[in-house]
Amino acid sequence: MKMAEEKKIQIIIADDHPIFRNGLKQIIEEDEGIEIIGEAENGEKALTIINELNPDVALLDIDMPRMTGLQVLKELKASNSNSKVIFLTVFSSEDIFDESMDLGVHGFVLKDCAVNDIVECVYKVAEDNYYISPSISNLMMNRRARIKKLEQDNPALMRLTKTEQMVLKYIAEGKTSKEIANEMFISFKTVENHRSNMSSKLNLKGSLSLIKFAIKNSPLL
Numbered sequence: 001m002k003m004a005e006e007k008k009i010q011i012i013i014a015d016d017h018p019i020f021r022n023g024l025k026q027i028i029e030e031d032e033g034i035e036i037i038g039e040a041e042n043g044e045k046a047l048t049i050i051n052e053l054n055p056d057v058a059l060l061d062i063d064m065p066r067m068t069g070l071q072v073l074k075e076l077k078a079s080n081s082n083s084k085v086i087f088l089t090v091f092s093s094e095d096i097f098d099e100s101m102d103l104g105v106h107g108f109v110l111k112d113c114a115v116n117d118i119v120e121c122v123y124k125v126a127e128d129n130y131y132i133s134p135s136i137s138n139l140m141m142n143r144r145a146r147i148k149k150l151e152q153d154n155p156a157l158m159r160l161t162k163t164e165q166m167v168l169k170y171i172a173e174g175k176t177s178k179e180i181a182n183e184m185f186i187s188f189k190t191v192e193n194h195r196s197n198m199s200s201k202l203n204l205k206g207s208l209s210l211i212k213f214a215i216k217n218s219p220l221l
Helices: 018-029 043-053 069-078 094-102 111-126 134-153 155-159 162-172 177-184 188-201 207-216
Strands: 009-014 034-040 057-061 084-089 107-110
Touching: 009 018, 009 043, 009 111, 018 034, 018 111, 034 043, 034 111, 043 057, 043 069, 057 069, 057 111, 069 084, 069 094, 084 111, 094 107, 107 111, 162 177, 162 188, 162 207, 177 188, 188 207
Parallel strands: 009 034, 009 057, 057 084, 084 107
Antiparallel strands: none
C-alpha cells in the first residue's frame, strides 16, 4: 500500500522585479517539499492572493508598488491571517528591521543572500520558527541591546499591566481612544481610564506626553 505523500509547504512570491522573481522561483522549485501556488508583482495583488489562497508562507519584497511589504503585513495582522511572512529586501536598515519584527514578520532575508538562505528560511518559518539571514544577525543583537537599555531607562514601563501595554501600543500606532476601544472590544471610557492610570504610573502630565512616551518606547510594547 502506497503511503500518502507528505504535504508540501505552499507559498506565494511577491516582487516587482520579474528577473529576481523568476530566479527565486527556479531555486525554490528545485526543492520537492515546497510548492509555489501564486505570485504577484505588487503589494496590492499580493494581499489579494494571500487572502484567496491562504498560503503557509508569503515571500514579500518590502519595497513594492501600490502597497509595500510592511503595509501588506499590517493588513494580514489586522485580519488575523494564518500565513507567515518572510521579507525580502536589499536594505539592512535597523528601522525597517525593527518595524518588521514589531509587526510579526517570521523571516528577514537580504536579496543578496536569497540564493543561499531562502529554502532554509521557508522551512524554518513554516515550522513556526524565525529566520534572519546570518549576514544581518547583528541587527537582531542591536535590537536586543536597545530594548534592554529602554527597560533600564524606563523601569516604570514594567509596572504597566498587559492591558495597559496593549493600549499604549495602539497609542504609539496613532490610534484614537475610540479606535482602541473598537480594536479591544472595550468601552471608550475604559480606554480613557487606562490612559489616566498609565499617565499616573509613568508620572506624565497631559495626553500629548503619553503619546510621546508611547512612540519613544514602542519597541518594548
